[in-house]
Every structure is written in C-alpha cells, then in structure tokens.
Amino acid sequence: MTGYLALTYWDLVAASVFLLLNAVFSIVLDLGLTRTLIISALRMSVQLILVGLVLKAIFFAGSLLWTLLAAAVMLAFAGREIWARQDRRLAGLWGPGLGVAVMLVAGTLVTIYALAGLIRPDPVWMPQYALPLFGMVLGNTMTGVSLGLDTLHTSLARGRRDVEAQLLLGRTRWEATRPFSRQALRSGFTPIINAMAATGVVSLPGMMTGQILSGVDPREAVKYQLMIMFLLGGATGLGVLGATFASVWRLTDNRDRLRLDRLNGGSR
Amino acid sequence: MLTIRELKTPLIGPLDLALQAGEAVAISGPSGAGKSLFLRAIADLDESTGHVALDGTVRDAMPAPEWRRKVAYVPAESGWWADRVQDHFAETSDLPNLLREVGLADALPWEVSRLSTGERQRLALVRALQTAPQVLLLDEPTSALDPPSVDLVETLLKHQLAANRAVLIVTHDPGQPERLGARRLVMDKGQLTAGAGQGAPA
Numbered sequence: 001m002t003g004y005l006a007l008t009y010w011d012l013v014a015a016s017v018f019l020l021l022n023a024v025f026s027i028v029l030d031l032g033l034t035r036t037l038i039i040s041a042l043r044m045s046v047q048l049i050l051v052g053l054v055l056k057a058i059f060f061a062g063s064l065l066w067t068l069l070a071a072a073v074m075l076a077f078a079g080r081e082i083w084a085r086q087d088r089r090l091a092g093l094w095g096p097g098l099g100v101a102v103m104l105v106a107g108t109l110v111t112i113y114a115l116a117g118l119i120r121p122d123p124v125w126m127p128q129y130a131l132p133l134f135g136m137v138l139g140n141t142m143t144g145v146s147l148g149l150d151t152l153h154t155s156l157a158r159g160r161r162d163v164e165a166q167l168l169l170g171r172t173r174w175e176a177t178r179p180f181s182r183q184a185l186r187s188g189f190t191p192i193i194n195a196m197a198a199t200g201v202v203s204l205p206g207m208m209t210g211q212i213l214s215g216v217d218p219r220e221a222v223k224y225q226l227m228i229m230f231l232l233g234g235a236t237g238l239g240v241l242g243a244t245f246a247s248v249w250r251l252t253d254n255r256d257r258l259r260l261d262r263l264n265g266g267s268r
Numbered sequence: 269m270l271t272i273r274e275l276k277t278p279l280i281g282p283l284d285l286a287l288q289a290g291e292a293v294a295i296s297g298p299s300g301a302g303k304s305l306f307l308r309a310i311a312d313l314d315e316s317t318g319h320v321a322l323d324g325t326v327r328d329a330m331p332a333p334e335w336r337r338k339v340a341y342v343p344a345e346s347g348w349w350a351d352r353v354q355d356h357f358a359e360t361s362d363l364p365n366l367l368r369e370v371g372l373a374d375a376l377p378w379e380v381s382r383l384s385t386g387e388r389q390r391l392a393l394v395r396a397l398q399t400a401p402q403v404l405l406l407d408e409p410t411s412a413l414d415p416p417s418v419d420l421v422e423t424l425l426k427h428q429l430a431a432n433r434a435v436l437i438v439t440h441d442p443g444q445p446e447r448l449g450a451r452r453l454v455m456d457k458g459q460l461t462a463g464a465g466q467g468a469p470a
Contacts, residue, residue, distance in 0.1 A: 164313060165347030165392075170337035170399050179349055255312055256332040 004214045016041070058127050067127040071134050078103055078142045085146035088153040088265045094250055095264065098243060102145055106239035107137045110231050118227060133228075136207070140192060140232040141239040148188025148240040152247055153263055155180045163258050173252035181244050188240030192233050199229065269434050270339065270403045272310065275318035280305050280458035282318065287403060287434040292425070294445035295438045296463065297455035303438045304344065306455065307405040310436075311341035322402065340401035344408045344438075346392035348380040353391065356380075358398050366394045369424045371417060385412040390421060397428070404428060406437045410444070422447055 019041055026033040058066045082099030089095040111134045115121065121129045156163065159180060166176035199205055204212075207228060211221040253259050270287040280302035287293060295303050309316040312332050320327040327335050350356060354376040357363055367373050370390040375383075383391070389412055396404070404425075410418045418441075425435055425448060437450065445452045452463030 159347070159349070161343075161345065161347035162349035163347070164343070166349060167313065167333070168311065168336055168341050168343075169395065170333040172333050255315075256336075257313055257315070 055127075055131065058131070062127070064123075064125050067125050067130055070127070070131055074131075074135055074138055075100060075104060075107070078138045082142055082146040082149065086150045086153060086265075088150075088157055088263050090153075090247060090250055091262050091264045094262070098246055098250075099142075099145055099149070102239050102243040102246065103138055103141050106141055106235045106242060107134060109238070110137055110235040114227070114231050133231075136228060137232060137235045140195075141235045143191050144188040144236040144240045145243045147191065148184045148244050149247055151187040152180060152184035152244055153251075155183055156251060156258070157260060157263060160258060160260060167256055167258065173256045173258075174248070176256075176258075177248050177252065181248055184244045185240060188244065189237065192236045196229055196233060199225075205229075269323060270310075270436075271319070271321045271324075273319040275306075275309055275316055275320060277305060277309050277314055277316045280309070281316075283458075283460050285436075285453075285460065287436060289402075289432040289434055290429050292429055292435040292437065292445075292448045292450035293453060294448065294450040294463075295436070295453045295455050295460070296440060296442075296445075301455045302458040303455050304407050305458075306460075307341050307343075307407055307436070307438065310405055311336055311339060313341065337399040338401055339403040339405065340396040340399060341405040342392050342396045342407065342409060344411065345385075346388060346395075348388070351380060353378045353380055353383070356391070356395055360398055363394070363398065366397055366424075369420065369427075370394055371420050386414065386417060389413065390417065393421065393424070401433065403434045403436065406435065408438055408440065410439070410441065 019037070023034050023037050025031070026037060054070070058070055079096055079100035082103075083089060083096045090098055111130065114133060115124050115130055119129055119133075156177070163176045163180070167173070205225050205228075208218075208221045208225040211224060212218055251259055251262055269289045269291075270285075272283060272285040274282040274284065276282045283306060285293070295306070297303055305314065308314045310320060312320075312327060312335055322335075322338055348356060357376070364373065367375060370393065372387060372390055372394075375387065375391060380388075389409055393406070393409055406425075409425075410421050413421065422444070425437075429435060429448070435448070435450070437444070437448070439445065444450075453460050454463040455461075
C-alpha cells in the first residue's frame with residue numbers, strides 16, 4: 001500500500017463544508033431540507049464510525065463465530081430493508097422471511113463460491129475479505145429483490161381481473177401470472193444491468209476507486225472490480241428469480257387460484 | 269350433468285343445485301346477495317367446501333385448469349391482459365363463426381382499450397366458448413348490450429343448449445329466463461330459493 005494517505009478527523013470536518021453550505025442554501029431558499037439533510041449526515045457518520053469500530057474489533061479477534069454473527073446481522077438488516085421497500089407485502093412470516101431466505105441462499109452461495117474458489121484467503125472466512133464481499137453482494141441483491149417484489153405485488157393486486165381471466169380459460173397459475181412475473185423480473189434486473197452498462201464510463205466504481213486511492217495498480221483494481229460485478233450480477237439474478245417465483249407460488253394455490261388474501265397493505 | 273351439494277364459502281351457502289345437460293337455470297336477486305360469489309365458487313376461483321361434480325367426476329379429482337375449461341365462468345367484467353383483441357384468443361377453426369354469431373366478425377385486430385363494455389362482454393363469451401365447455405356460468409352476459417346484440421347472444425346461448433351444454437346465468441333482465449327457457453331461482457343473503465314464473469323447479 002505505497003501511496004496510501006491517511007485522513008484525520010479534522011479533514012472530515014473540512015470535507016463537510018460543502019454539505020453545510022447546502023444546508024445554508026436550504027434555509028435561505030426555504031426548501032425545508034435542512035433537517036433531513038443534517039439528520040441523514042449525522043446518522044451516516046454515526047453508523048460508519050460504529051461500523052469501523054466493529055470491523056476493527058472483528059478483524060482483530062479473527063474469529064469465525066464473530067464473522068458469522070456480523071454476517072447474520074447484515075442479513076437481518078438487508079431483509080428488513082427489502083420488507084420496508086415494498087408497498088404491499090406477503091402476509092405473516094412470509095413478509096420478512098422471503099427476503100431474508102432468498103438473500104441467505106443467493107448471497108451465501110455466491111460469497112462462499114467467490115471466497116473458496118476465487119479469492120482464496122487463508123482462512124477462507126477471513127473477515128477482511130468475507131464481510132465486505134458479503135456486504136456488496138447483499139446490498140445489490142437487496143435492491144433487485146425489493147424492486148422485483150414491489151413490482152410483482154403491486155401489479156398482481158391491480159391486475160387481479162387479468163390473472164383470473166387467464167385462469168378461467170384453463171391456464172395454470174404460472175401461465176396466468178407470466179406477464180406479471182416477467183415485469184417483476186425486468187424491474188429487479190434493471191439496476192444491475194444499468195450498473196454494468198455505465199460502470200467505468202460515467203463513474204469509477206467505489207471499490208475500484210478505493211483500491212486505486214490506496215495505491216493498487218489500476219489494472220489489478222479493474223480485475224477485482226470485474227470479478228465483483230460478475231458476482232453481484234449473478235447473486236442479484238438468483239435472488240430476483242428466487243424471490244419472484246417464490247412469491248408467485250405463495251400468492252397462488254394448488255387449485256390454481258389467485259390468493260391476494262395473502263398480501264397485505266397497499267397505499268399507492 | 270353438474271351436481272352441487274352443500275357448497276359453502278364463508279359468505280354464501282350451503283347451496284344445492286343440479287343442472288341437466290341442455291338445461292338453463294337463471295338466478296336473479298338483489299346486488300350483494302352472493303350470485304357472483306356462487307359462480308366463482310363453482311369455478312373453484314374462491315375456496316369452498318362441499319360436493320361439486322361434473323358427470324359424476326368430482327371437482328377435486330381433476331386439475332383446476334381442466335375443471336375451468338369444462339365449467340367455464342364468464343364474469344360480468346372480464347380481464348384483458350394484452351393490448352390487442354386477437355392475443356386473447358386461441359386460433360381455433362370455430363373462432364370466425366363464433367365471432368360472427370355475436371356480431372363482431374372483424375374484432376380480432378382491434379385494440380382492447382377501444383372496445384365498449386358490450387363488445388367486451390360478447391368477446392369474453394366467445395373466448396370462454398373456445399375451450400368447448402360443458403357448462404357455462406354466465407354473470408350478466410347481456411347487461412351492457414343493445415337489444416339486437418342481446419338477441420344475438422341469446423340465440424348463441426340457445427344453440428349451446430341445443431348442443432347439450434348446460435347454462436347457469438345470473439341476470440337482472442326479467443324477460444331473459446323465459447326467452448332462454450330457463451328455470452328460475454332467486455338468491456338472497458347467500459341462499460337459493462325457487463323463483464316464481466315459468467319453468468317448474470326440479
């Protein structure tokens with residue numbers, strides 16, 4: 001890490017000058033954004049400083065148990081986020097459970113594959129590699145899954161008559177919901193496809209930027225970033241597919257009925 | 269042909285009804301009495317308990333899609349999931365004839381969004397007939413039609429009855445049961461009773 005230049009906390013205060021300037025503009029122009037702007041900035045600071053301390057402790061302990069515990073906490077937060085981003089949610093335990101289960105399978109599968117097969121740190125669960133990787137995989141899968149489920153649930157609730165019209169013509173629950181699951185899959189896949197298309201042209205990905213700033217050869221940083229993007233794309237795809245079809249399965253029954261009674265909420 | 273005994277959902281029933289081949293039964297009754305729910309339950313679109321059988325074969329003995337092809341339910345307002353009319357129809361040999369019989373021979377290339385309610389009702393009926401059902405469950409199939417179109421649809425239904433299909437029709441048109449030669453039933457608060465008028469209860 002030859003070119004790494006450490007920051008002091010005073011540097012951070014200095015960096016926030018422009019943000020504070022925005023807050024001043026907000027007051028002058030009466031935009032009403034001051035409060036949320038300041039609160040989110042403070043919240044972010046506290047969260048990241050805490051995460052830094054926690055990661056430091058976990059890296060120092062170097063224990064499998066603590067690494068797994070951290071991964072579980074990340075998973076729980078991501079599951080909650082998926083749940084919160086849906087306007088209509090599956091009723092009961094399925095609501096939070098589906099997101100967590102899908103990410104547990106897709107996220108863990110891809111992370112373990114990458115750790116054991118590609119990066120091969122020693123030990124394989126080494127938290128310096130495992131936790132950031134798992135975090136990136138979860139973050140992207142979470143975005144895709146929540147978009148996919150939100151689209152599916154909203155469109156099914158609105159398109160009940162269309163689904164039932166197809167069921168009445170003797171189509172199966174999978175055939176009758178196909179226009180809706182296609183729509184859900186498309187919107188779940190869109191962010192990662194857009195990210196892949198724009199990466200490197202418009203902005204340098206955060207991880208790659210970080211590596212370059214810490215002195216890594218750009219070509220090496222690119223290789224790492226490509227690997228990460230492939231993994232993220234794969235995990236998001238698996239997650240969106242799994243979540244969409246599991247939700248269609250739950251929202252229909254074995255007599256090929258549409259079961260919107262298993263869906264809650266709806267405010268839009 | 270269609271036998272229903274003790275059909276119950278949380279909102280309606282228990283209901284009993286027997287439909288013979290070639291027989292028409294008309295159900296009338298106030299809004300909210302459960303007429304549509306009754307048809308939905310027969311089509312297995314809502315969960316229900318009780319004995320429902322077609323020619324002695326109970327409903328649960330066959331997959332639900334097969335049941336719905338044999339016992340076709342046409343709701344009062346049908347769903348249209350594609351933009352063009354033709355995407356909702358299978359290309360069967362009897363399709364041009366059926367469309368002509370309801371007065372919509374040219375409708376296939378039309379856009380669904382430009383159809384009138386009456387056109388939708390007639391097209392939904394044709395769509396359901398394409399699966400060659402043995403029983404037709406029709407929810408106010410002529411409520412939005414002008415008198416000539418009502419004639420067309422009633423003639424079509426009489427042809428279906430003559431071909432030994434059974435028809436269970438919900439209608440608010442007081443003359444319709446008689447024109448179809450249908451036995452009258454009245455539904456109120458989720459219960460069926462024999463109605464007054466032409467056609468004796470079985």
